[in-house]
Amino acid sequence: MKFIPNLSYDCVIFGFNGKTLKILILEYHNTGLFALPGGFIKKDQSLKDAVNKGVEDRTGLTNVFMDQFQVFDKPDRANVFDMRRILEGNNKDLEENSWMLERFLTVGHYALINYEDVDPKPDHLSDSIGWYDIDNVPQLMMDHNEIVDKALEVLRNNISEKLIGMNLLPQKFTMKQLQQVFEAILDQTLRRTSFQRKMLSLDILERHEKLFEGKAHKAPYLYSFKQ
Amino acid sequence: MKFIPNLSYDCVIFGFNGKTLKILILEYHNTGLFALPGGFIKKDQSLKDAVNKGVEDRTGLTNVFMDQFQVFDKPDRANVFDMRRILEGNNKDLEENSWMLERFLTVGHYALINYEDVDPKPDHLSDSIGWYDIDNVPQLMMDHNEIVDKALEVLRNNISEKLIGMNLLPQKFTMKQLQQVFEAILDQTLRRTSFQRKMLSLDILERHEKLFEGKAHKAPYLYSFKQ
DNA sequence: GATTATTGTAATTAAATGAGACAATAGATA
DNA sequence: TATCTATTGTCTCATTTAATTACAATAATC
Numbered sequence: 001m002k003f004i005p006n007l008s009y010d011c012v013i014f015g016f017n018g019k020t021l022k023i024l025i026l027e028y029h030n031t032g033l034f035a036l037p038g039g040f041i042k043k044d045q046s047l048k049d050a051v052n053k054g055v056e057d058r059t060g061l062t063n064v065f066m067d068q069f070q071v072f073d074k075p076d077r078a079n080v081f082d083m084r085r086i087l088e089g090n091n092k093d094l095e096e097n098s099w100m101l102e103r104f105l106t107v108g109h110y111a112l113i114n115y116e117d118v119d120p121k122p123d124h125l126s127d128s129i130g131w132y133d134i135d136n137v138p139q140l141m142m143d144h145n146e147i148v149d150k151a152l153e154v155l156r157n158n159i160s161e162k163l164i165g166m167n168l169l170p171q172k173f174t175m176k177q178l179q180q181v182f183e184a185i186l187d188q189t190l191r192r193t194s195f196q197r198k199m200l201s202l203d204i205l206e207r208h209e210k211l212f213e214g215k216a217h218k219a220p221y222l223y224s225f226k227q
Numbered sequence: 228m229k230f231i232p233n234l235s236y237d238c239v240i241f242g243f244n245g246k247t248l249k250i251l252i253l254e255y256h257n258t259g260l261f262a263l264p265g266g267f268i269k270k271d272q273s274l275k276d277a278v279n280k281g282v283e284d285r286t287g288l289t290n291v292f293m294d295q296f297q298v299f300d301k302p303d304r305a306n307v308f309d310m311r312r313i314l315e316g317n318n319k320d321l322e323e324n325s326w327m328l329e330r331f332l333t334v335g336h337y338a339l340i341n342y343e344d345v346d347p348k349p350d351h352l353s354d355s356i357g358w359y360d361i362d363n364v365p366q367l368m369m370d371h372n373e374i375v376d377k378a379l380e381v382l383r384n385n386i387s388e389k390l391i392g393m394n395l396l397p398q399k400f401t402m403k404q405l406q407q408v409f410e411a412i413l414d415q416t417l418r419r420t421s422f423q424r425k426m427l428s429l430d431i432l433e434r435h436e437k438l439f440e441g442k443a444h445k446a447p448y449l450y451s452f453k454q
Numbered sequence: 455g456a457t458t459a460t461t462g463t464a465a466t467t468a469a470a471t472g473a474g475a476c477a478a479t480a481g482a483t484a
Numbered sequence: 485t486a487t488c489t490a491t492t493g494t495c496t497c498a499t500t501t502a503a504t505t506a507c508a509a510t511a512a513t514c
Contacts, residue, residue, distance in 0.1 A: 006231045007332065043330065047300040068298055071334050073274040103270065105234065107298050175461085194503060196462075216512035217460040402492085421471060423493075428470095443481040444491040 003040035005099055008106040009051050010038035010144065011066070012151035013059065014134075015115035016168040018177070021134040021184040022115070023148065024058065026126040030089035033082055036144045037129070038106065051109050058129060059118045065167035066111040069154045070147075073105040077143045090125055110151040112167035159185050163204060166225045174211055174220040175199065230267040232326055235333040236278050237265035237371065238293070239378035240286065241361075242342035243395040245404070248361040248411040249342070250375065251285065253353040257316035260309055263371045264356070265333065278336050285356060286345045292394035293338040296381045297374075300332040304370045317352055337378040339394035386412050390431060393452045399435055401447040402426065 013024040027034050037058050041050040047068065055064050080101050087097050120129040132138065137148055159165055165181045166173075179195050199205060206226050210219040240251040254261050264285050268277040274295065282291050307328050314324050321328075347356040359365065364375055386392055392408045393400075406422050426432060433453050437446040 004233045004330075004332070007234060041300075041332075044302050046302055047298060047332070071274060071295060071298060073268075075271050075273055103231075105231070105268075105274065191503070192461085193463080193505085198502085200462095210511095212511075214512070215460080216458060216510095216514095218462080218510040219512095220461060418472065419492090420473080420494080425471085437480095439480075441481075442491080443479095443483090443489060445479040445493080446481095447492060 001099060002042055003099075004043055006102055006104055008038055008040050008104050009047060009054065009068075009109060010036040010072075010106050010147055011051055011055060011109040011111055012036060012148055013055060013111045013113060014151075014155065014168065015113055015118065015131060016181055016184060017115050017131075018180065019184070022131040023134060023137065024120055024129060025132050025137065025140065026058070026122060026129040028086045028089060028125055029127045031082075031085045033086060033141045034138050034144075035126075035141045036147060037123075047107060051111075055111055055113075057123055058121055059113060060121065061113055061117060064111050064113050065164060066109055067154075067158075068107050068109045070108045070150055071105055072108055072143055072147055074143065075103055077106075078102070078104050079142050082141050086125065106147075108147045108151060110155060112155075112164060114168065114170055116170060155185055163202070163225075172208055172222040172224050174222060176220060178223070228326060229269055230326075231270055233329055233331055235265055235267050235331050236274060236281065236295075236336060237263040237299075237333050237374055238278055238282060238336040238338055239263060239375055240282060240338045240340060241378075241382065241395065242340055242345060242358060243408055243411060244342050244358075245407065246411070249358040250361060250364065251347055251356060252359050252364065252367065253285070253349060253356040255313045255316060255352055256354045258309075258312045260313060260368045261365045261371075262353075262368045263374060264350075274334060278338075282338055282340075284350055285348055286340060287348065288340055288344060291338050291340050292391060293336055294381075294385075295334050295336045297335045297377055298332055299335055299370055299374060301370065302330055304333075305329070305331050306369050309368050313352065333374075335374045335378060337382060339382075339391060341395065341397055343397060382412055390429075390452075399438075399449040399451050401438055401449060403447060405450070 015022045015024070024037060025034050026037055037054055039050060039054045041047055048066075051066060051068075052062070052064070055066065056062055078101075083101050084094065087094055087100065115131075120131070122129045134148075134152060137145065139145065140148070159182060165178065165185065168181050169177055175196050178199065179190055179192065182195070183190055204226055205223040208222040208224060211222050212219045242249045242251070251264060252261050253264055264281055266277060266281045268274055275293075278293060278295075279289070279291070282293065283289055305328075310328050311321065314321055314327065342358075347358070349356045361375075361379060364372065366372065367375070386409060392405065392412065395408050396404055402423050405426065406417055406419065409422070410417055431453055432450040435449040435451060438449050439446045
């Protein structure tokens with residue numbers, strides 16, 4: 001067995017389409033079961049490499065911002081029944097894959113990516129993968145809904161202090177777009193002038209050329225994050 | 228094997244003696260190796276139960292405030308050489324315990340306890356356990372120094388927003404003691420009047436009787452946290 | 455050239471924090 | 485008993501930070 005037994009990772013991949021916060025969810029072949037993208041860790045592989053590989057396989061993206069946030073470990077979190085359905089739905093040998101029916105602890109991660117860059121790709125076990133609004137996530141297998149909830153909570157706590165919102169945007173963006181990211185994550189409206197003043201005072205933004213959208217009003221500047 | 232393979236926990240147990248922040252460190256028999264209190268997770272045990280058990284065994288305390296904060300996973304973090312010394316130093320059979328020489332990922336936790344309540348007890352593998360000032364931690368085995376550093380960082384980030392400092396104090400404490408906890412954790416002096424005003428404005432403290440210490444000055448009130 | 459929607463920034467208010475002042479007081483001193 | 489000392493609790497005022505409002509600038513439309 002090339003994997004570390006009883007241990008997996010799952011990743012809540014966040015994207016932002018300009019209006020709402022979304023996450024990537026996949027559906028397994030012939031089961032109707034929805035789940036977070038996840039996987040196992042090879043015996044000589046770092047956790048980070050394993051998750052990066054999983055994210056890359058599903059999104060095509062490398063160098064994605066990501067962070068582990070909690071181990072989910074309830075002894076009864078694995079659902080043997082569901083796991084069996086997934087294996088059977090994919091015509092996998094049950095004997096050979098019996099290790100997958102054991103108890104698993106999973107390391108919860110979240111990743112932030114630029115929505116526009118992604119063309120979600122199902123892996124060999126799942127027949128679809130797609131974006132779901134954060135407030136419209138379907139019932140997921142095992143404790144994955146709990147993992148999503150916790151990921152969102154951690155993201156909310158981190159957005160202000162760690163300034164990670166940029167990872168959800170293209171490299172150059174307007175102040176309004178940045179504000180919309182904050183508003184989507186925090187689920188509250190922010191004051192335009194205070195937000196702008198705050199962001200500029202942090203001295204983390206570089207100002208570029210204006211963005212002319214052909215709209216009948218003053219054109220906003222584009223910004224990027226320094227280095 | 229009754230444990231989950233390749234996975235362990237380690238716990239940075241913080242205490243406060245009124246002056247400085249301290250952590251519990253144990254030394255293994257006949258090896259000169261220092262380490263954090265840690266252990267393994269039984270196949271049907273929750274992570275939290277496992278860590279609680281470990282903390283209780285070493286301190287005698289139950290219902291301790293504790294939080295997991297990171298998985299440490301470097302494929303080369305285990306030091307086979309050190310592990311062998313520990314097993315040999317305890318006259319353990321190497322064959323039988325060879326699983327302990329494999330790669331381990333560990334879930335880092337920190338715990339906050341009332342220093343006065345604790346009489347540290349070595350476990351069967353270690354011949355001493357004791358308090359060390361946070362700025363005078365000896366060289367620890369594997370990546371345990373890194374775990375300590377990270378635990379302190381997380382504690383510093385959490386002290387203000389999550390108000391967990393109370394766990395380092397007896398149930399009733401003076402405003403000065405509370406300030407000293409904050410100062411020890413943040414490693415900076417705070418303004419007495421601002422600190423007092425801030426704490427009182429948060430509406431989390433309950434005021435009790437005064438504490439008469441027999442000193443020639445006004446006696447301070449005792450406070451406790453509202454449940 | 456006037457109009458419209460939005461942007462960038464300045465001006466004004468309000469809130470939080472820093473810094474100091476001072477009365478209250480538990481015991482020590484004499 | 486009266487005075488002195490160290491510390492506490494609270495107040496005031498200055499300073500900093502943040503919220504709110506106001507307004508000029510401007511890109512395209514009419």
